[in-house]
Amino acid sequence: MxxxxxxxxxxxxxxxxxxxxxxxxxxxxxxxxxxxxxxxxxxxxxxxxxxxxxxxxxxxxxxxxxxxxxxxxxxxxxxxxxxxxxxxxxxxxxxxxxxxxxxxxxxxxxxxxxxxxxxxxxxxxxxxxxxxxxxxxxxxDFKPGRDPASIPLDTKSPSFNAWNARIPQQLNPKREPGPIQITRYIGGEYGSFSGIPTFAYAPIALTPEDLKAGKVDVAIVGAPLNMGSGFRDAQHGPMDMRTSRGAQGPWGPDMYTMVDPIEELKIVDYGDVAIDNLSTERSIDEVRRTVAEIARAGSIPVVVGGDHSLEYPDVAGITDVYGKGKVGVVHFDSHYDAWHNEPHLIDHGQPVYRVIHEGHVQGKNYIQVGLRSRGPEEAGFKWMRDNNMRYHTMVEVEKRGWNAVMERALAEASQNTDKLWISFDIDALDPAFTPGTGTPVPGGLTLREAQPILRRLCAEKNVVGFDIVEYAPYLDTSYKTALNANFLLNACLTGIAMRKKGITQKNYLSPLTVDHQRDHLGGTSK
Incomplete structure (x- = not known):
């Protein structure tokens, strides 16, 4: 036949x-x-x-x-x-x-x-x-001879590694190491939006020597990777987060804590990691190297994506510094991102599997928050349980309430390790707050739920790195995703600043802003 x-x-x-x-x-x-x-x-x-x-x-x-x-x-x-x-x-x-x-x-x-x-x-x-x-x-089925087992590259190309070859310091004008302020005007950061946009209106740094000389606390680096998702425009996330910076800047302290991260922390914009946007596989090593070099310089790497395939090189890079199995992860996402046996080994649906499978993070130190997508099936939940992972679905939130789930996740985050990486996929939030993302799922977290847990994790735990991913500006017609993503970043920076100031007590809120304390003038305080 x-x-x-x-x-x-x-x-x-x-x-x-x-x-x-x-x-x-x-x-x-x-x-x-x-x-x-x-x-x-x-x-x-x-x-x-x-x-x-x-x-x-x-x-x-x-x-x-x-x-x-x-x-x-x-x-x-x-x-x-x-x-x-x-x-x-x-x-x-x-x-x-x-x-x-x-x-x-x-x-x-x-x-x-x-x-x-x-x-x-x-x-x-x-x-x-x-x-x-x-x-x-x-x-x-894969069949040798019929199906390519790898993507062919022209290794004879004279520009094979030009995309990530770094410029030696000798080829740049001589200068003293340290952060570089690139705004022209003294008051430019206060609202004129002059100069070249940077994360948090911060000066830039180009090398680990700049980080060390400036005693930098936090280095924010863009990672405009989009090939790991198959959805459009996550590569413009870093650029748009810089220009849509309403939550970042010298606007005053965070009202919940009366701590101003811009004043308390030495923050720099570390530029963008080189990305080959025709190959996720070629890009991840440079991301991994950059995360590790920031951490080795004594700074906290904050990675702005880009799609969620970045979590794999982010976590691998931080464990290159602190050791495999020595760092825990709290992962906020609507998806469990532990799919495997896919044709591509590295994409935005597999970073959780990769970091567990390769031993970068022990399962007992991996915490998932916000899961609610269609899938995984029973086998996926069994895989998480078999690997001793902790997961907190929106089903649990519906049954127990957010405060109970938040306290449980916070307690688990420090049970087995004293170092923590936070990976925040913005689709953990409900699409009402973040429509500008490739894979939105209804029924997610609100800003009033997400901001406190981020602030508390970064204040009460020893956070050694943070990433925020999957923001796609072209899908963000209302600009609310950029605004809210920046406020999430600000919540994390506020927590890091609180920890630097020694404010690490459980669920700290400023007594000045919690209560007016003028009950003697009439009325009651609850």
């Missing part, structure tokens, strides 16, 4: 003709081959069952092959169906009991539901269905 193929919708795979010729099926019953093949097309990216193989990628001590998928339940063909399988070859019968069948027999119905449907078909129809499934499975 000659099998013709047609392009499947939105995918670089082809479906066998049995998936498309409904006329070849009797009209008295619904043709199942089309149903199954469309299901197969929708399942080509379904990875939690670990059906696809992945080629290893090298990056620093880098991405390695993913874990071997957990064993799937054994498939048994029911006795009532066996007499109807006479038209199947031995290969087709073997397929019906192989793990590959789960691509077409997704839980909760699974193989039992598929077999129940096959029982209503003729042997010839069953043969056509199974043939179609086998054909799709063969296209999905």
């Amino acid at each position: 000659v099998t013709q193929h047609v392009r499947s919708p939105n995918r670089d795979h082809y479906l066998p003709s049995a998936c498309n010729h409904e006329a070849a099926r009797p009209r008295r019953r619904r043709p199942m081959s089309r149903h199954l093949c469309l299901l197969a097309a929708s399942m080509l990216s379904f990875s939690s069952l670990g059906m696809a193989q992945a080629a290893p990628v090298s990056a620093a001590d880098g991405a390695t092959d993913v874990d071997k998928p957990p064993p799937l339940p054994k498939i048994v063909i029911p006795d009532v169906l066996k007499p109807r399988l006479t038209a199947l070859s031995d290969e087709q019968k073997a397929f019906l009991t192989s793990p590959a069948l789960y691509m077409f027999a997704r839980p909760p119905g699974g193989p039992a539901q598929l077999f129940a449907k096959l029982e209503k078909e003729t042997p010839e129809e069953i043969s056509a269905y199974v043939s179609a499934m086998v054909s799709v499975a063969e296209q999905v």
Whole structure:
């Protein structure tokens, strides 16, 4: 039999003709081959069952092959169906009991539901269905010689590494190390918006020597990476965060604490990390190196993305300094970001898996907050539990209330480690507050929930790094995402400033702003 193929919708795979010729099926019953093949097309990216193989990628001590998928339940063909399988070859019968069948027999119905449907078909129809499934499975599997295991690069290009080659100090005008103020006017930072925009209106620093000479507390660095998401415009996040700086600047103290991070901290803009926006794999080492060099200079790295694939090199870079397993992570996100067995080993859906799998962070030191997306399935939650991870979903918030969940997460954050990295995906917030992001999910955190926990984490815990990611300016038509993202950054900086001042007590709020204390003039204070 000659099998013709047609392009499947939105995918670089082809479906066998049995998936498309409904006329070849009797009209008295619904043709199942089309149903199954469309299901197969929708399942080509379904990875939690670990059906696809992945080629290893090298990056620093880098991405390695993913874990071997957990064993799937054994498939048994029911006795009532066996007499109807006479038209199947031995290969087709073997397929019906192989793990590959789960691509077409997704839980909760699974193989039992598929077999129940096959029982209503003729042997010839069953043969056509199974043939179609086998054909799709063969296209999905990696095959050496047919499929490239790596992305080819022109290693003879004279500009192969020009994108991240650093300019030696000898080629720059001679100067004393230290932060550089680049505004022209004394009052420019107070509202004229003159000069070159920087994070927090801060001076710039170019080298670790600048950080050391300036005794810099916090170095904010942009990482305009977008290839890890597949959604547009996260690469412009750093630029827009600099120009939309309403929460950053010498506007006065944070009212909740009466601490002004701009006054208390020595903050610099460390520029943008070099990014090859045609290759996430090529970019991550430079991000990792930059995070590590900031930390080694004695400053706290704050990374402004960019998409969430950045968490992997961010955390790897900080553990290069403090040691694997010595740093905990609090991860705010609507998604659990621990997918694996994907064709690409590094993207914005896998950083949690990567840092756990490679040992940068112990599972017991990894805390997830804000999960609520469609997925993971049961296998994903089991994976987190098996790795002793802590997760706090919006389901828990609905049951216990935000304050209880916040206190639980804060307590867990210091149970097993004294160093903490915070990774904040802005889609942890409800889209009402952050519409400018690629993968918004309704039902998220509010600003009044997110700001206190960030401020408290950065004040009450020893935070050694922070990233804020997935802001996409082109999607932010109201500018509210930029405003709110900057306020989240300000909450973290306020907490770091509080810790520097020695204000580390639980849930500190300024008594000056909590209560007017003028009850003797009439009225009551609650």
